[in-house]
Amino acid sequence: MLIIGGGPGGAATAMFLVREGIKPVILEQEEFPRYHIGESLTGEGGQSLRRLGLEDEMVKREHPVKHGVKVFGTSGVNSWYVPVSARDKEWNLSFSTTWQVRRSDFDTMMLKEAETRGATVMRGTATKPLLADDGAVRGVTVRWPDGKSEDIETQIVLDCSGQATFLANQRVTGPKYVGSYDKQVAFFSQVTGAVRGPGISGEDAKDNTLIFYAKKFHWAWFIPIDGDVVSVGMVTPRADFLAKKQTPEEFFRNELYDINPEVRKRIPEMNLVEKVHVIPNYSYQVRGFCGKGFICIGDAHRFIDPIFSFGLTVTMREAEFAAPLVREYLEGKRRNGDNPFAEHQVFCEKGIDNLEDMIDLFWEQPFAFATFVYHRYPDQLTDAFAGRIYPTEHQPSPAVVAFRKMLKRTREYDQDVYSVPIGSRFHPERAALWEPNSPVATTEQWMGAR
Amino acid sequence: MEIPQKLKEYIDNNRGSLPPITDPDEPLQIDSLGLIRLVAFLESDLGYRVEDEELIAENFATLRRLGELLATKTPTAPTAEAKASAQEGIPTFSAKRET
Numbered sequence: 001m002l003i004i005g006g007g008p009g010g011a012a013t014a015m016f017l018v019r020e021g022i023k024p025v026i027l028e029q030e031e032f033p034r035y036h037i038g039e040s041l042t043g044e045g046g047q048s049l050r051r052l053g054l055e056d057e058m059v060k061r062e063h064p065v066k067h068g069v070k071v072f073g074t075s076g077v078n079s080w081y082v083p084v085s086a087r088d089k090e091w092n093l094s095f096s097t098t099w100q101v102r103r104s105d106f107d108t109m110m111l112k113e114a115e116t117r118g119a120t121v122m123r124g125t126a127t128k129p130l131l132a133d134d135g136a137v138r139g140v141t142v143r144w145p146d147g148k149s150e151d152i153e154t155q156i157v158l159d160c161s162g163q164a165t166f167l168a169n170q171r172v173t174g175p176k177y178v179g180s181y182d183k184q185v186a187f188f189s190q191v192t193g194a195v196r197g198p199g200i201s202g203e204d205a206k207d208n209t210l211i212f213y214a215k216k217f218h219w220a221w222f223i224p225i226d227g228d229v230v231s232v233g234m235v236t237p238r239a240d241f242l243a244k245k246q247t248p249e250e251f252f253r254n255e256l257y258d259i260n261p262e263v264r265k266r267i268p269e270m271n272l273v274e275k276v277h278v279i280p281n282y283s284y285q286v287r288g289f290c291g292k293g294f295i296c297i298g299d300a301h302r303f304i305d306p307i308f309s310f311g312l313t314v315t316m317r318e319a320e321f322a323a324p325l326v327r328e329y330l331e332g333k334r335r336n337g338d339n340p341f342a343e344h345q346v347f348c349e350k351g352i353d354n355l356e357d358m359i360d361l362f363w364e365q366p367f368a369f370a371t372f373v374y375h376r377y378p379d380q381l382t383d384a385f386a387g388r389i390y391p392t393e394h395q396p397s398p399a400v401v402a403f404r405k406m407l408k409r410t411r412e413y414d415q416d417v418y419s420v421p422i423g424s425r426f427h428p429e430r431a432a433l434w435e436p437n438s439p440v441a442t443t444e445q446w447m448g449a450r
Numbered sequence: 451m452e453i454p455q456k457l458k459e460y461i462d463n464n465r466g467s468l469p470p471i472t473d474p475d476e477p478l479q480i481d482s483l484g485l486i487r488l489v490a491f492l493e494s495d496l497g498y499r500v501e502d503e504e505l506i507a508e509n510f511a512t513l514r515r516l517g518e519l520l521a522t523k524t525p526t527a528p529t530a531e532a533k534a535s536a537q538e539g540i541p542t543f544s545a546k547r548e549t
Contacts, residue, residue, distance in 0.1 A: 078483040367482060368505035375490045376502075402502050 001330065002027060002140065002154040003119075004126045007036070007296040009315040011110035011158035014119040015052050016323035023118040024158075027142060029125040032111055033104035036276065037321055038311045039223050039231050040066065040209050040382065043084040045313030046098030048320060049068060054113065061109065064100040064207030064224045069199075069385070073421035076261035080374065081203040085382045091394070093379060096386075100207055101312075102225040129157065129172050129294075137172060138294035155330055158322065159296040160289050161304060165286060167296055172286025179361070180181075181305040184217055184281035185241050187232030187252040190259075195266050196224060211311065212260035215361055219307060220259040222266055228272060234259060235281055235307075249276040257259045278299030281305070289348075290341035302352055305359050313387040314355075318348055321390075346413050351389040353411055357403040358384055368406060372399055453517050458492055461513070474514040485510050497525035 001017070003010045006028030014024050026368055041049070049058060052095045086096035115121050123145050130139035130151055139153040152241050159167040168176045197204040197396040210222035223231040234256050249272075282303065289301035298315030325334070325344055334340035358381075362369045377399035389395055396404075404410065463468040465485055471478070480488060488510060490500040498520060509519045 073482055080483075160469070277497075365506070367485060368502060368509050370482060371486050371489050372503050374486045375493075406502055433462060 001025065001156055001158075001426060002152060002157045003160055003325070004140065004166055005160035005162055005164075005300070006030075006032070006114075006121060006317075007107055007160060008110050009162065009300070009319060010112040010158075011107070011119075012048065012052065012316045013158055013160055013297055013319040013322065015117055015328060016115035016320050018119065018233060019116070020323050020327040022323075022327060023120070024118045025112070025122060025152075025289060026114065026142075027126055028124055029112070029123070031123075033108040034102035034433075035274075035277075036107060037231075037233075038188075038306070038309075039103055039225050039280070040100050040309035040312070041098045042309055042313040043086055043096050043098050045316055046096065046387055047086060048313070048316040049099070051320070052113075057109065057113070059101055059221060062226070063102075063106065064203070064226065065096075066098050066100050066164070067201055067205040067208055068203065069209040069211060070203065071213060072260055072262045073213055074215060074260065076212075076265075080370065082373075082385050083202070083382065085386050087383070087393075089390065093382065100209070100225055100356050102229070104132050105268045115289075126161070126166055129170050131172070132293075134292065137294040146424055151207075153218070155293065156326060157291075157294045158326070159294060159300040160319075162299040163282075165284070166298075166348075167294055167312075168286040168289070170178055170303065172294060173296060173301070174180075175290070176284055176286045179283030179285055179391075180305060181217075181283040183238055184235050185238045185250055186232065186233055186235045186275055186279050186306075187241075188221075189252065189272045189276045190229045191223070191232050191267055192228050192230075192271045193230070193267075193269055194222065194224075194230040194260045195268065196230070196299055202379055210262075210266065211307065212263050213260045213366075216261060220256060220263060221307075222263075222313070230267075231278050242325065248278045252276045288339075288345075290345040291339050295344070296324070297322060297366075304352065304356050305363075307359060308364070308385060310355055310387060314352065317351075317387065317390070321347065343410070347391060348389055350413065351395070352386065354389045354400050357400055357407060357409065357411075360407055361365055361403040367431050368416050370403065377402070452497060452521070453513055454520075457492070457496060457516075458513075458519075459487055459520070460495075464488070474517070475512050477511060478513070478516075480510070482507075492520075497527055498523050499526070 001023055001024045003013055003026045005401045010026050017024050020399060049055065051301055053086065064086060068081055071080045071082065073079065084096050084098050088094065111121060126142050127149065128139045128141040129137050130141065130153065132138045134159045137157045139151060140157060141151050143148055143149045163404050166175050185226050196206040197208055205288040207224040218236055220234040221232065225231050227236045230368060244251055246254065253270055264306050283305060284303055286296060286301040291297035299311065321344060325341055326332050329340055339345065375402065377397070380397035380399035383393065385401065461478060461480070464487070466481055468479060468480065483546050489505070491501055504519060509515055
């Protein structure tokens with residue numbers, strides 16, 4: 001039983017499998033610790049760590065405690081606070097906390113912990129899947145650090161390769177579609193001397209996430225990752241960056257303060273302690289990401305707009321959902337039919353679809369979205385922001401139903417290829433939504449009717 | 451166009467230091483957070499139901515636009531929903547103006 005990728009998805013998958021009595025092998029090509037972006041957990045991400053018995057370790061390592069997210073409106077005058085929440089078994093809502101993590105530390109902790117619990121971690125790169133006659137994945141070819149290659153046979157491959165999307169790139173899965181959010185660029189670094197909240201809990205807690213909203217598809221984040229350092233990032237349309245003809249660092253330093261007046265108050269001086277990284281805010285979705293002998297987990301099958309920090313949470317939750325199914329598969333169950341994990345696949349898609357509808361409405365109709373959050377559906381949206389997004393968690397909630405109605409969007413799941421992804425219905429003839437003087441006003445218009 | 455007196459008072463009291471509105475086409479100049487509170491006031495205190503599709507800022511731009519919106523509606527007894535959900539210890543979203 002082989003896991004490709006030793007990031008938090010792979011490590012969490014391994015630990016949930018150990019809980020099921022399975023000791024997997026994790027294949028990781030990089031030496032840890034290594035830099036990675038994606039530093040915040042939502043409420044349910046924290047709960048996943050707690051279920052893995054890692055709370056004491058998180059506290060001992062002094063990962064910053066996140067009580068909520070504060071979102072500053074365009075003028076910097078108005079703010080919204082989204083508290084981290086939890087539900088008990090009776091579905092009663094309560095305040096909770098989760099964590100911010102420096103990924104180099106957190107990922108190393110997760111991988112070491114998986115090893116301590118019984119997983120085997122091997123340095124190497126998966127280069128090619130091995131396929132049986134019926135198309136089932138029966139292993140992978142691995143290139144070891146000494147350059148030698150070897151075929152490894154296994155009953156099931158769990159693809160936790162992140163944005164490398166190993167199995168999708170190898171065409172083992174269904175098609176990989178480009179998503180809605182692919183015209184933006186994220187610039188990010190780390191700063192010292194930033195001004196955090198003055199409190200120890202609630203809205204003003206010192207280690208909360210701050211989001212600075214500027215306008216459609218322009219925003220910045222502020223995520224404390226230890227006692228001194230804050231991760232700061234800025235997302236802008238790629239066209240803006242290209243028009244300025246600056247280096248990424250120049251652009252980041254010049255433009256960050258213009259995102260929102262609150263940014264300067266929070267970051268009085270730009271003491272960068274990490275290089276300025278640049279990545280396209282590239283979103284994608286892989287269809288058919290589960291099948292005979294394989295499951296893709298987390299970014300290995302889908303990446304959406306990262307504004308509400310769902311990445312780590314979704315990955316760890318998918319790891320938890322997959323583990324008992326993998327055990328059953330190894331016990332010889334689920335061997336009939338084309339896709340032994342079809343239900344899991346739709347279950348995961350539905351969860352992220354709920355998120356995607358929420359994020360799209362946030363961008364398309366901020367006033368309606370804010371009214372929903374603040375006035376109309378506060379409980380349902382505190383659930384969504386915490387990552388309670390799956391069919392077993394009262395989803396789609398009336399809030400999500402309302403999002404879809406407003407976006408004039410339907411979601412169908414009763415076919416094998418249940419729909420072309422929302423973000424790709426008009427692909428590849430895309431209108432240039434973010435270019436200056438764009439004739440296209442909304443994502444829905446841009447994507448066109450189905 | 452008819453604007454209930456309570457609503458006119460609410461708007462006049464929520465425009466910061468701006469004087470009371472006299473022209474129905476004068477922009478209300480209520481910011482986004484203020485608009486959400488206005489929707490809450492319409493629903494919870496005056497008993498109007500604002501449909502999701504009507505939650506666009508243009509419908510709340512002037513007294514005339516607001517009057518046109520409300521002319522399509524019949525108020526019911528105030529629901530006071532928003533007040534009931536603000537119980538202590540239950541996570542809800544809070545919004546505020548920085549001072």
